[in-house]
Amino acid sequence: MPSPLVLPRRIRYDVSEMKVKTFMSPRGTLPRGFPDSVRRIVGDEHVSRREADLISYSLDYWLYGIFRSQKGELPALPSAIVSPASAAEIQEVLRCANDYGVPVTPFGGGSGVLGGAIPLHGSIILNLQRMNRFLSLDEVSLVAECEAGIMGGNLELELTHRGYSAGNIPQSLFCSTLGGWIATRAAGQFSTKYGKIEDMVMGMEVVLPDGDLLNIKPVPRRSVGPSLQDLFLGSEGALGIVTRATISVHPLPALTVKQSFVFPSIEVAVDVVRRILRAEARPAVVRIFDEAESERYFTGIGRKVTTIFISEGEREYTSLDGKVIRRISRENGGKSAGDEPVDIWLQKRFDIGLGPLLMQHGGVVDTIEVSALFKDAARLYTDMVASMKAVEGVLEVSGHYSHFYPEGACLYMTFAGIPEDPLRYYRDTWDAAMAATLRNNGSISHHHGVGFWRMQYMERELGASGVKLLRSVRGAIDPKGILNRGKLVDDKEEQRA
Ligand SMILES: Cc1cc2nc3c(=O)[nH]c(=O)nc-3n(C[C@H](O)[C@H](O)[C@H](O)COP(=O)(O)OP(=O)(O)OC[C@H]3O[C@@H](n4cnc5c(N)ncnc54)[C@H](O)[C@@H]3O)c2cc1C
Numbered sequence: 445m446p447s448p449l450v451l452p453r454r455i456r457y458d459v460s461e462m463k464v465k466t467f468m469s470p471r472g473t474l475p476r477g478f479p480d481s482v483r484r485i486v487g488d489e490h491v492s493r494r495e496a497d498l499i500s501y502s503l504d505y506w507l508y509g510i511f512r513s514q515k516g517e518l519p520a521l522p523s524a525i526v527s528p529a530s531a532a533e534i535q536e537v538l539r540c541a542n543d544y545g546v547p548v549t550p551f552g553g554g555s556g557v558l559g560g561a562i563p564l565h566g567s568i569i570l571n572l573q574r575m576n577r578f579l580s581l582d583e584v585s586l587v588a589e590c591e592a593g594i595m596g597g598n599l600e601l602e603l604t605h606r607g608y609s610a611g612n613i614p615q616s617l618f619c620s621t622l623g624g625w626i627a628t629r630a631a632g633q634f635s636t637k638y639g640k641i642e643d644m645v646m647g648m649e650v651v652l653p654d655g656d657l658l659n660i661k662p663v664p665r666r667s668v669g670p671s672l673q674d675l676f677l678g679s680e681g682a683l684g685i686v687t688r689a690t691i692s693v694h695p696l697p698a699l700t701v702k703q704s705f706v707f708p709s710i711e712v713a714v715d716v717v718r719r720i721l722r723a724e725a726r727p728a729v730v731r732i733f734d735e736a737e738s739e740r741y742f743t744g745i746g747r748k749v750t751t752i753f754i755s756e757g758e759r760e761y762t763s764l765d766g767k768v769i770r771r772i773s774r775e776n777g778g779k780s781a782g783d784e785p786v787d788i789w790l791q792k793r794f795d796i797g798l799g800p801l802l803m804q805h806g807g808v809v810d811t812i813e814v815s816a817l818f819k820d821a822a823r824l825y826t827d828m829v830a831s832m833k834a835v836e837g838v839l840e841v842s843g844h845y846s847h848f849y850p851e852g853a854c855l856y857m858t859f860a861g862i863p864e865d866p867l868r869y870y871r872d873t874w875d876a877a878m879a880a881t882l883r884n885n886g887s888i889s890h891h892h893g894v895g896f897w898r899m900q901y902m903e904r905e906l907g908a909s910g911v912k913l914l915r916s917v918r919g920a921i922d923p924k925g926i927l928n929r930g931k932l933v934d935d936k937e938e939q940r941a
Pocket residue numbers: 504505549550551552553554555556557560561572592593613614615616619620621622623624625626627628629630631632633679680681682684685686687795796891892893895928931
């Protein structure tokens with residue numbers, strides 16, 4: 445059982461000596477009486493206002509925020525870190541926040557890459573990492589129940605030693621939580637077989653913004669009106685706090701088949717994967733790397749389009765899966781590169797690359813993941829590369845398809861630049877990427893979510909009526925705008941009571 449996060453108690457910092465600058469939100473002050481009320485709920489040692497803790501919880505993995513923080517400026521500082529141990533405590537904290545009008549930002553692992561967990565408007569951080577218990581495994585129904593603050597790595601550890609896996613293995617496995625996955629609609633690397641997190645969640649418990657508790661029981665399917673569960677998948681901490689969830693699990697595979705092929709172009713590789721999925725093969729992992737990423741990633745392959753496949757599961761099906769992939773790849777111009785590229789990928793799949801290092805030397809780096817139908821998928825890649833490379837200050841743009849479905853794919857782009865004006869380069873590259881996605885009928889996000897930074901593109905994704913509907917839902921369940929203010933969809937002042 446992982447030990448709960450305990451904030452250090454003995455270290456003292458002289459707050460007045462530290463001059464932390466913030467560039468998105470000024471420091472907030474808490475109303476008199478609020479800190480004491482919250483201390484009574486969660487215990488004195490689970491409320492921290494120490495400067496070092498405030499700095500630690502001031503940002504997530506939004507790379508532009510990290511870029512600026514390396515220059516001594518943080519996006520925002522929370523007013524306090526509150527670490528509850530149960531849904532009942534969260535209920536009371538939210539009631540108290542409503543009474544005092546204090547905004548609350550839920551914080552899982554802080555690995556979100558769009559600024560979703562940044563505490564804007566002087567909010568407090570609601571740190572969910574003490575709620576990290578693995579609760580139960582039902583081996584008959586193949587479901588497991590956990591508290592939402594459990595880290596992905598610990599969840600997998602609990603399952604694998606019992607002979608199972610959740611099948612959700614994001615690159616951030618060891619620094620993200622189950623609740624964070626649900627709140628962002630995360631995708632693991634094995635998604636072609638097991639799906640995204642929204643395909644895995646069977647039921648959940650949620651504390652609503654006013655402190656009420658909602659229980660959605662775990663069943664395989666239901667027909668009781670619109671899915672309430674879907675309201676919280678991708679809710680990004682703005683509609684409720686997910687406190688526990690029941691997810692599907694899978695027996696560990698009896699057989700794993702690793703294969704890779706090089707193809708003459710991205711177009712050919714994408715079309716081969718389309719044919720493979722149409723033939724009902726279901727590899728767990730499918731990735732197509734463009735020439736630049738193949739050269740960076742796989743020693744010995746050079747500038748060639750490389751595709752890797754991992755099939756896994758029951759022996760007979762898995763072996764057949766491997767055969768179908770091999771036949772269709774070869775029939776369509778693929779040359780086998782063996783299983784070595786797959787092993788290299790398996791070794792490097794949790795690495796974060798050289799981005800943070802480049803940023804220390806003035807570079808601006810980020811990743812953008814979008815999705816599209818097969819008919820648009822290859823054209824989208826060509827358009828995104830051309831559009832993002834046209835931005836002044838660019839050093840490199842590369843991409844890979846990281847997730848596949850029978851209908852289409854997720855395209856994952858990485859860009860780096862050493863510009864004179866970092867914010868301008870960052871914004872112009874994002875604008876170029878989002879425009880290319882939309883004109884190729886794609887969705888502006890496949891799994892990273894909206895957070896703060898992508899909010900500016902939401903109207904072009906959802907349309908004015910979509911944004912209005914989302915705002916109305918939020919306004920109806922959180923009239924005081926307590927939860928994750930300034931994220932997901934801009935909350936115009938008139939929306940709040
Ligand atoms: C190196 C790296 C690799 C990554 N790889 C992947 C990947 O392969 N696939 C992928 O999908 N993402 C990936 N990400 C992005 C990130 O890990 C995911 O978005 C993840 O789901 C965030 O989980 P978290 O617990 O860190 O959430 P946080 O960053 O803490 O929070 C994310 C959002 O969810 C809200 N939130 C958190 N917990 C809860 C809760 N219990 N209830 C309600 N709201 C909550 C927060 O307020 C915030 O808005 C990667 C990030 C990094 C840094």
